[in-house]
Amino acid sequence: MKHLVAKIHPADNVLVALTDLPIGTPVGWDGVMVTTTERIPAKHKLALQPLAVGDEVTMYGVLVGRMAAPVPAGGLLTTGNIKHATNAYQEGQHRLQWQQPDVSRFVGRTFLGYHRPDGRVGTANYWLVIPLVFCENRNIQVLEEALVNDLGYARRKSYQPQTQELISLMQAGKSVEDILAADLHTELDGREKPRLFPNVDGIRFLTHEGGCGGIRQDAQALCGLLAGYITHPNVAGATVLSLGCQNAQVSMLQDEIAKRDPNFQKPLFVLEQQKVGTEEALVSTALRQTFAGLMQANAQQRQPAPLSKLCLGLECGGSDGFSGISANPAVGHTSDLLVALGGSVILAEFPELCGVEQEIVNRSVNHDTAQRFTSLMKAYGDSAVAVGSGFDMNPSPGNIRDGLITDAMKSAGAARKGGSSPVVAVLDYPELVTQPGLNLLCTPGNDVESTTAEVGSGANVVVFTTGLGTPTGNPIAPVIKISSNTKLAQRMPDIIDLNTGTVIDGEETIEQAGERILDYVIQVASGLEVSAVRHGQTDFIPWKRGVSL
Template identity: 85%
Template sequence: MKHLVAKIHPADNVLVALTDLPIGTPVAAGGRTVTTTAAIPAKHKLTLHALAVGDAVTMYGVLVGRMRQPVPAGGLLTTANIQHATDGYTESQARAPWTAPDVVPWQGRTFQGYHRADGRVGTANHWLVVPLVFCENRNIQVLQEALVDDLGYGRRNSYRPQTQALIELMQAGKSVEEILQADLAGAPDGRAQPRLFEHVDGVHFLTHEGGCGGTRQDAQALCGLLAGYVTHPNVAGATVLSLGCQNAQVSMLKDEIAKRDPHFSKPLLILEQQKIGTEEALISQALRQTFAGLMLANDQRRRPAPLSKLTLGLECGGSDGFSGISANPALGHASDLLVALGGTVILAEFPELCGVEQELVNRSVTPETARRFTSLMKAYGDAAVAAGSGFDMNPSPGNIRDGLITDAMKSAGAARKGGSSPVVAVLDYPELVTQPGLNLLCTPGNDVESTTAEVGSGANIVVFTTGLGTPTGNPVAPVVKVSSNTKLALRMPDIIDLNTGTVIDGEETIEQAGERILDYLVRVASGETEVSAVRHGQEDFIPWKRGVSL
């Protein structure tokens, strides 16, 4: 049964509108009835009782803002009458025991994965072509042109037939108006060339703008991130192009690889342009060696693996006022199930943990873990303020338009992706995840930078919740898109994989939605189900240059 409003936590003094509420609508929640004194759009918040200037606004049981203007009971919260505010936090812990969910139905469940020499298991089998410096981006693109289409990894949906149709219309003397109104018919055509290497899922080219010209710390972080991708369980091997004189030296990359895998044994092909000479010689060698590497990668086969070998990256982007009450808590339940099964979960986006720090401190398994979290959070927040910004500026125009009007409100809902399990480790970008359980990874809230970082830290599958829709993907890890609302799932079915708007619609519980997410992830991890981002060739890769990015 669908309700009109939701009260998330017993201590909350605001409600979430689950549908558009005209002025004068009586709504009941928490044993009280209030009548709307303004039109409340779906996803937005209305006050449960009158609030005066300076009063606290509580959602999810935490402070998410303070009133800057008085609002009567049943009134609409807006950026004009509320401002961002959070409670402080310390390293002191008030720990509570965790009650793990029942995982008996999942015991013995496996997925079909690629077993690597370091003990990790991949959900896919890719080859990487990586530049150590932006100077090599053009050579990377030349290799991409030479390899992708002929090996059968070209774009599946090509719009070239439509371009050809437009050319023909122009050559036939049609006017601009006629061309704009023309029916181009013909859906995008399919991939013409079959895949040559049946057991290699893709060849991916990770161009970037780093490697030189910045600080040595930037180069070190880039090499750490690239090492995370080269050693990633979804990667069979890599071709690396180096110019030779850049800050990000080959030796630096090898050191970072050794940190992550001391016994690294995958094929790693390194070519340095300043040693080899001409472009033709460089590309010829790179093509020959990469083709030979792909032949070796094609020998890999999927074998059963326990669910404890899954490392799940948790991401959200284009969030809305329903994200924190449908998609995120459902993903949180899936996360708790995976942790209880011995798996690994990564919760990142530190600017979107603003206001829930004390809860995460209390969930930390050791004082040292709590201390590292608070230290990274404070350093990040101070850096943002020093740059003339702040976490309070994190919500985007789309977030605000759809009900997330303070960063604390956004963060309190975003953090629910991490479920309720203990925090076993806190990592700084671009460190590798090594401990099973819930890990916190310091990244920006930027969707692509954060997703890029989570995969670099070892996520072999990512779940990305969204309320507004985004095509974001990743070169080596499948990115599963989960909609917070049914309208989005119906409007953008080409990018949404799962819909948890069913929770808002009263069709299933958060727990049922979470179990459905985990079941879907097992099928994706086994290669049985292809997610939309993979199908569209969405391969977003943006290293975080360690400045202020919210």
């Protein structure tokens, strides 16, 4: 049965509207009834009691804001009457007693993956072509043009036939109004050539704007990120183009590779343009080496692997007022299931942990882990304030429009992706995950920067919750899009893989949705193609350690 409202935590003093509530609608929870004093849009919050200026607003059992203007019981909370606020945090009791979920249905399950020499297992098999510096981006693009179509890796649909139809309409004398009203029935050209290398999922050409200029720490972080991609279990090998004089030197990249995989055994071809000479010589050599590498990569085949070899990245973007009560807690249950099975999960987006720091501290396995988390959070927050920003500026216009009106409110819901298991490690960007369990990774809240970082740290599958819809993907790791509400899943079925609006609709529980997500993750890890891969969505943005929320 679908309810009109939901109360997330017993300590909360607000309700979430699960549907549009007209003025004068009686609603209640646990015997406490209020009547809406104005229209409450779905996903937004209404006061469960009269709230005066300065009163605390509690959701998910934590402080998410303070009242800036009075609101009666049944009144709507808006950016005009509530301001961001969070509680202070300090060293706490490390809760090592964790009630693991029942994983009996998944014990003994396997996925079909690519076993690598370092013991990790990939969920895909890609070849990378990477520039060490932005000066090489054009050469990367030249290589892409030379390789992708003839090897059968072209994925993007062509809308050129529709353009041709529009030209024909104009030439036939049709007006602007006719053009705007035209119903274009042209079939899109999405045909692909057969892959020459059937066991290679694709060649990924990563371009970026870094490698030189800025500060030397930027070059070091970029090389660490690129090393994370080269050593990633979803990657069979790589071709690297360097100019030669940039800050991000080949030796720096090699050092970062050795940190992550001291016995690195994958094929790796590195070319410096200033040593090779002409563009033709560089590109021709890179083509031969890449083709030879693809022949080696094609010898790899999928083999059974235990679920403990999965490293799941947890991400959200385009969040709405339902994200924290459907998609995110469902993913949180998936996280707990995988941790109980011996796998790894990565919770990132530090600006979206604002307000739940004390819970994270209490869940840390020891003092050092908790202290590293708090020091990274403080440094990140201070750097934002130093340039006139702050975590309170994190919610986007879309977040606010759909019910997330303070950063603390958004963060409290976002943090639920991490479930309830202990925090075993806290990593600074772009460090590698080395421990099973829940790992925290310091990244921005920006969707692509954070997803890029999680994969660089070892995530071989990413689950990405969204309430508004986003096509974000990654070059080498499948990104599973999970809708927080059924309307989104119906409106944008081309980018949504799973719908957890069923929780809002009263059709399944959080636990049932979490198990369904894990079932799907196993299929994807075995080669099932997700929407982002099908559409060729390969977003890649390294994080420069400036302020990015």
